[in-house]
Amino acid sequence: MTVYIPILFLILIVVIAYSILFFRQVKARIRTQTFLKELELAHQQVEELTLANERQRMARDLHDTLAQGLAGIIMQLEAVHAHLEKQNVERAQSIIKGSMSHARTTLAEARLVIDDLRKYSQDQYDLADSVKDQVKRFMTATNIPVHKKVAVSYQVSPFLIEHTVYIVSECLTNIAKHAKASKVELVMEQKDDHIFLQITDNGVGFDEKKQESTSGHYGLIGMSERTRLLDAQLHLKSEKNEGTQVTVTIPLKKE
Template identity: 40%
Template sequence: MLKRLLPDPERPTPDDIAMSRPFFLILYLVMAGGYLAVLLSDASLREPARLALFTALMLAQGALYWLSESRTTFRRRWLAYFVGQGALTFAIGLLTHGHWLILALYMALMGQAAGMLWPNLRAIALTVFICLGLLTLNLIVSWGLQEFVQFLPLIGPMLAFVLTYVVLFVRQAEARERAQALLRELEAAHRQLQEYAARVEELTVSRERQRMAQELHDTLAQGLAGLILQLEAADSHLESGNPARAQAVIQQAMQRARTTLHEARRAIHALRPAALEQGSLIDALGREVDQFAATTGLRTTFDVDADSLVVPSEVAQDILRIVQESLSNVARHARASHVLVRLAQSSEGFQVLVQDDGVGFDPAEGLERPGCFGLAGMQERAQRVGGVLRVESAPGRGTRVVLEVRKEKG
């Protein structure tokens, strides 16, 4: 029951010890002054035996106060501590015949108990009641009942002063602890914000690197692949004795090289393709298909089922890059005879199709091939525009690349 009523106090922090130090300093000064005052006023206490006992009791009490101030172990064993302090104070009271020192020692003990047991008011009340009982018994034995009754009205104000001081001290300590807790929370929040900002910066840099890798692939890689095809075509025309056709292909290659260089520079500066600056997405796709047909010599069809298609420039850029990559893959790998590029619009959105009748391939192997940015980049661009990209192919059955983009609701 007593253990439940008086729970163990929390372990004191270095700040708690520093804040309580003035209280103990005043207490030590009062004890020293009272010790000297008792010896000067009571000749019997200057006898060697009584002097030794009185000095030992005062030193023991001072040592307990010092240990309670600086040692965590004594704070955890507070019940035994208060019992020991109460017994020492009672013994000093009997030895000094109720000197004013005993009042100071009891008041200090009650004040310390209130500070250590706060905010358990029941525990504080019980401790104060026991200390007042011991004080009453000390004074009645030393002074007599009549003199004690005359002195009784002064005990209340003295006790009120001590308890008020302790309550104000405890509340100040609590306010400081709340301020420190708030500071720790702010510091933790600041660290979290710094970590979040670092993660955002890392993700931003990673995404920008990925975007630049896609842009460089879609400009330099596609442009160089187209140049190789054109130069191979020119070489073939020269071998077959058709220099005029070879000259025309070389002119196209030169123009493509200039365009590739220009777009590579614009990609580095995060600008959209030049083809989109010269017209709409439909126009840009038409020019890309015409250039592909002229370069490869393949029979190519561009089918548009949309009167007008208005999309943001960022979306148009990604769609154009997907078509460019698809046509580049056809030229390099498909060995096709016919290519169809279709743009169809509906009430739900639009669809872009690139289809060939070539040798086909396994899409899973294409996605897993190390160092291949093509298909993976197309998938990432499709996700960025809020669309779905499907690559339908099998060996010997041609390839269909389908991009579906739905309109945003509202």
Template identity: 50%
Template structure:
């Protein structure tokens, strides 16, 4: 079964890019170590260091699962992350430059991915700038702002540039994954259609070889039975010999159909000989008179000859089994860029509307399928007691 189609938005750019999260873990660990070093150079604060470690651990966990907050909880996620950063800056006052300058640009970069909206990103930058300035003023004094603010914006610019570049590459990856999924689904659909078409082809070939061959043998066996009842042993023996030959031919055709050996090029002489052979089989089994006319068939492609032969064989088999005819006319000619095949009998006829509605009768369905493969037309004209005319037109 083909899987349900997914939209391109369904492919999260970070779901299959784990190195993004590992880079974040590495960077936060570096910030954690730097903040502790700066703090412990000024004053050792072990109890606050433990709280700082817990906050950084929560900060990392939120980063790890940040993709889950992209749509529904974007603002709460950013508020919690920023709160953790500013609380950590006040817990570790001497290490606050590493915390603020190291972690705030990551939040800005994430906002680009989460919101995908320039106005919202600008709002995030402004909202972060105010508490950043306040934290620096409290920890180092307002006179240090001219020194810390340019540093923040410089690192923020680098982070934003990297984030934009990364998101573009990740979006390209997402599109690639989407189109790859679509291609896989299309290939799977093609495989399913190929299997269906192959099953139809096998059904046609089996019908045109085994089914027709066995039907012909049954008619000959019935004829043998009649001749034996009339003590006409010589005629019965002749039909037995013909039946043995037909059995071998049917077996050969079945093997060729299975091995698809009928793709071998068929010349005009081969095609005419095959048609003559089908007519001979028909007249031997039914004793009906067949009038035939073949005109200018040298330019026919091999696959058209192959399907045309099956069409003729199927029509003759239907006449033998159902028509109760005494006269059959077969004409094959080329005219105005098309191949025409006309098969006419003077039998009992039938209603063409019943084609395909009787269980177990698939011959005419196979005819229509073969003509459709050749992009041709088939017209069946028949009525009760008025015989049947099958006219096939195949474009060359």
């Protein structure tokens, strides 16, 4: 009988060690499940916050576009009325021409913002088609020609499509608002393990050094956040009267 005591003792040690290991694994699994639930909840909260911020941004853009545009047109029409009362017809006609141009610009900007709102209510399935659609809307709204080269064959995730299309939309919208460009070039190509995106305009450009202290031009905050979420690299190049070039390198994450 005494011979079996060491064997039983050894079995007892093995059982205890296994039990300890098993309970540790159970606790670790419970902690992992709890962490995953918390992570999922945080992800939902981030999505809700992002959606709310996007709606606020687009509502603000639409309000600013229409309010500022219409206010400018009203001021010009008041000036026309004043000149007509003084029989200054030539000056009144000149202001009317400027008002017509201003009204067209305001309408184009409003269409871009409205199209941006519509974009978020539609499913985006293909990156190339989505970008081409953005370019088409831009040209329809502004009459600014866009020379585009879009070549993406790899099927990318809806997440990548959403943020990439946003970056393209933000660039085109700000070209319409600020650049005073007469032509735009857009290149989007798949290169090995990344997507290369470059948007160039021949507009008025701006001083990059002064731009570092401001956040409005070219929606840098929004685009920077999108590129961060994509683990992408964003490069902005601009000079006064030399146009602006936005380059984004987006890594492809194959599943």
